[in-house]
Amino acid sequence: MASSPLAPSWLRVPEDVNALSASVWSANASRSTTGELMVAGLSAPELAARFGTPVYVVDEADARGRAADTLAAFQREFAAVGSSATVYYAGKAFLCTEVARWVAEAGLNIDVCSGGELAVALAAGVDAARLGLHGNNKSLAEIDRAVAAGIGAIVIDSLQEIPRVAAAATRHGRRQGVRLRVNSGVHAHTHEFLATAHEDQKFGLPLEHAAEAVATIRGFDSLDFYGLHCHIGSQIFGSDGFAESAARLLAVHRDLLPGGPVPELNLGGGFGIAYTSADDPTPMDELAREIARIVASECARLDIAVPRVAFEPGRAVIGPSTFTLYEVGTTKDVEVQTDAGGSAVRRYVSVDGGMSDNARTALYGADYSVRLAGRSSDAEPALIRLAGKHCESGDIVVTDDYLPADVAPGDLVAVPATGAYCWSLASNYNYLGRPPVVAVRDGVARVIVRGETESDLLARDAGLDAR
Structure with missing residues (x-):
């Protein structure tokens, strides 16, 4: 398959859009026989069901x-x-x-x-x-x-x-x-x-x-x-x-x-x-x-x-020890003019987190990767832009990567190499609570930093005390 004319020159169309590059993912990340992303013996769907999304998952x-x-x-x-x-x-x-x-x-x-x-x-x-x-x-x-x-x-x-x-x-x-x-x-x-x-x-x-x-x-x-x-x-x-x-x-x-x-x-x-x-x-x-x-x-x-x-x-x-797990909420195809005078489609895949849990893309123009986490797919690769849910046009998590063309609302996706400067730079922008951090080792998962709830955020609001 030819690369999209919107793709940066360094990005290649993957031979297998489900493959996990060993250089990007932690040592204990793999795919199960049924296609689910696994880390240290636990699947991404298990982790999402137990801890919700977004969630930072650390391979301890x-x-x-x-x-x-x-x-x-x-x-x-x-x-x-x-x-x-x-x-x-x-x-x-x-x-x-x-x-x-x-x-x-x-x-x-x-x-x-x-x-x-x-x-x-x-x-x-x-x-x-x-x-x-x-x-x-x-x-x-x-x-x-x-x-x-x-x-x-x-x-x-x-x-x-x-x-x-x-x-x-x-x-x-x-x-x-x-x-x-x-x-x-x-x-x-x-x-x-x-x-x-x-x-x-x-x-x-x-x-x-x-x-x-x-x-x-x-x-x-x-x-x-x-x-x-x-x-x-x-x-x-x-x-x-x-x-x-x-x-x-x-x-x-x-x-x-x-x-x-x-x-x-x-x-x-x-x-x-x-x-x-x-x-x-x-x-x-x-x-x-x-x-x-x-x-x-x-x-x-x-x-x-x-x-x-x-x-x-x-x-x-x-x-490299950590990935962030998200759930897809919407997908949207946008026709974009190319430098050559034609046009091409960029697919925006929006997830339930964003710049509040990973500010590096917006701050530094950092590049990240993304893969389907809840399943594998035989669909052709499609160029996507992984967007967050914040009220900012610059709220992008992954600027360019390929996901299977059948990526859809409800899918789980994972962004690897988020252990450094993601939780540290996390914010409550748009009153989103910062996600939990979960450590996984030998098939056991435990919270090492609790996620924030709306009650946590409101607990600091002194206006409630005044009332």
């Missing part, structure tokens, strides 16, 4: 496995070059007490970037010494609470933060470990990166100001300088951007050594995943090997010891 074993495998890869590769590696799970991707426990049990630390995320990690029972606090505008209360709890490290993001953290550490009788976030001038996204002299962004300090900031940090007895920190982007494929950034950071790292110890280098996260079959992210084992080789080679050139290295993946751990 997959998430735990990715966390453990990521840590093992970086520890193995940096041990091979005479160093060690610490991996922080970036909680901003998706954090609840259960996920915090999963990653902690896998041996990861956790990176939090607000008082709320800190509260979740502490409520989960994670040792505060295994937490790091990020943020470009941490409140005095957030800093104080983190220091009082015994947080392992605070990432200094501005010169003003240095005396604030120092004062909190003095107040609580602690010597607080800190990192300094700097901008390396390297911008990376998927397989491309751009190296510039300066960055125009709210995070961190220019690299040329690092020495001044570190001198200020070292001037406070209550602070312990761990090293430089840098984050070069998100959804990164390949190691080229990390190579350039590491080279720039290590040159400054070397210059800081005469003034005192610099035990660590934090290269951030941003490792990419597959959202569509066209995506080809670098396997974590390969990425860890390449980054370790790059860091070791640069340290040898600079004649310095390889420091302890830290990383902060989030999306790569939780993203």
Whole structure:
């Protein structure tokens, strides 16, 4: 079958419109002999009947496995070059007490970037010494609470933060470990990166100001300088951007050594995943090997010891583990003019969620995939656009993909790779309650974040109290 003239150039007509690409779906997702989408022994129709739709469905074993495998890869590769590696799970991707426990049990630390995320990690029972606090505008209360709890490290993001953290550490009788976030001038996204002299962004300090900031940090007895920190982007494929950034950071790292110890280098996260079959992210084992080789080679050139290295993946751990399950409400064929002067039909398939449970498509133009979940079909593939139910023309979940032409109201559809930044960015737009999050493992499903009801939403409305 020829592709639709409305389809983007990267999207191919699937040979089997029911097939689940292993690169996009979690390890325990499959189709049953009757065509239903299965995850860890439970079918999509079972999950929809029990928990309703929309619902985020997490393959727990997959998430735990990715966390453990990521840590093992970086520890193995940096041990091979005479160093060690610490991996922080970036909680901003998706954090609840259960996920915090999963990653902690896998041996990861956790990176939090607000008082709320800190509260979740502490409520989960994670040792505060295994937490790091990020943020470009941490409140005095957030800093104080983190220091009082015994947080392992605070990432200094501005010169003003240095005396604030120092004062909190003095107040609580602690010597607080800190990192300094700097901008390396390297911008990376998927397989491309751009190296510039300066960055125009709210995070961190220019690299040329690092020495001044570190001198200020070292001037406070209550602070312990761990090293430089840098984050070069998100959804990164390949190691080229990390190579350039590491080279720039290590040159400054070397210059800081005469003034005192610099035990660590934090290269951030941003490792990419597959959202569509066209995506080809670098396997974590390969990425860890390449980054370790790059860091070791640069340290040898600079004649310095390889420091302890830290990383902060989030999306790569939780993203592929989850799919969002929806029910189709309506379908609509729209005739669209093509660039060639003709016309073609785009089918809008509207579901019972949308930008309130996945804002990334509207915010970033992110691409996703979709498959029938309640059955398989022998119908020809048809180009569709999966739309939400919100009162916004930009309320799109999947901009372009193929579904069987007989997709109809009442069908269940699933969008994979929604573990990262979907629940975290979810809203109550149009007064929709945020969906529940359900973990599935070995044939057992349980709610790990309860969905919101209309009663929950109304409970915050103070106008009802006034009446």
